[in-house]
Amino acid sequence: MNVCVFCASSQKIDPKYLDLAVQVGTELAKRGHTLVSGGATVSCMGAVTAAARAAGGRTIGVIPQALVDIEIADRQSDELIVTAGMRERKGVMDARSDAFLVLPGGIGTLEELFEIWTARVxxxxxxxxxxxxxxxxxxxxxxxxxxxxxxxFTRANVFDAIAWTTSVEEAFAHLEGRAKPVRPTVEELGEAAG
Known part of the structure; x- marks a missing residue:
């Protein structure tokens, strides 16, 4: 399947986040999936893509022209799609993806997460x-x-629409439909609020 990975493009992050991106890219390729990414060579975005290719995976990059102009486009992608802007970029990434994996990131990653999460809810x-x-x-x-x-402010299905994981194996189990969604119990929700 085509797995869209949303992640950091920031240069000033702890190297552990880059290591995680490498693990994800490698595992994605080993499992025979295609990576859909933001099409840049920087930070976690570049690391996940390079790792996927190094492990024999196929990569699709989607990047707005403004980022191509500052020379961070991943020209080694098997397919590089250049869009007019960020909104079109997200639309293409959405249309080309069978599943979505969110790694640690900043406000751009949150924006992508919320759009896909809201559509699922x-x-x-x-x-x-x-x-x-x-x-x-x-x-x-x-x-x-x-x-x-x-x-x-939201319905209970907000919890059913997403899986929160802490390991690469657990994340792929959910992506591949081998794990059941885990919804917090009423007691857990009460404890979180209290």
Whole structure:
């Protein structure tokens, strides 16, 4: 399947995040999947793509012209799609993907996550959406969503629409449909809010 990986493009991050991206790219290729990425050579985005190719995987990069102009386009991609802007880029990545994997990242990664997550909650798609978060970067986000649920701002299916994982193996189990979604219990939601 085509797995879209959303991740950091920042240059000033702990090397452990780059190592995680390499592990993901390598595992993705070993399992015979195609990587759909943001089409850049920098940071985790570049690391996951280079690792996937090094392990024999196919890569599809989707990048806006503005980023091509600053020379960070991954010209070694098996397929490099250049878009007019960021919105078109996200649309192409969405259309070309069978599943979505979110690694640690910044506000761009969050924007991509929220768009796919919202579409899944609304029933616009039913493709797997998995967060791989070994160091709990997204723990405050998860707590915030649980509080939003407690306050009535979202429905319970917000939890069914996403899998929160801490290991590469666990993430791929969810992506490949070998793991059942784990929804927090009412007690766990109450503890998170309290």
């Amino acid at each position: 609304l029933g616009i798609h039913d493709r797997p959406l998995v967060i791989l978060d070994p160091w709990s970067l997204y723990a405050p986000l998860r707590a915030l969503v649980e509080t939003m649920y407690d306050e009535g």
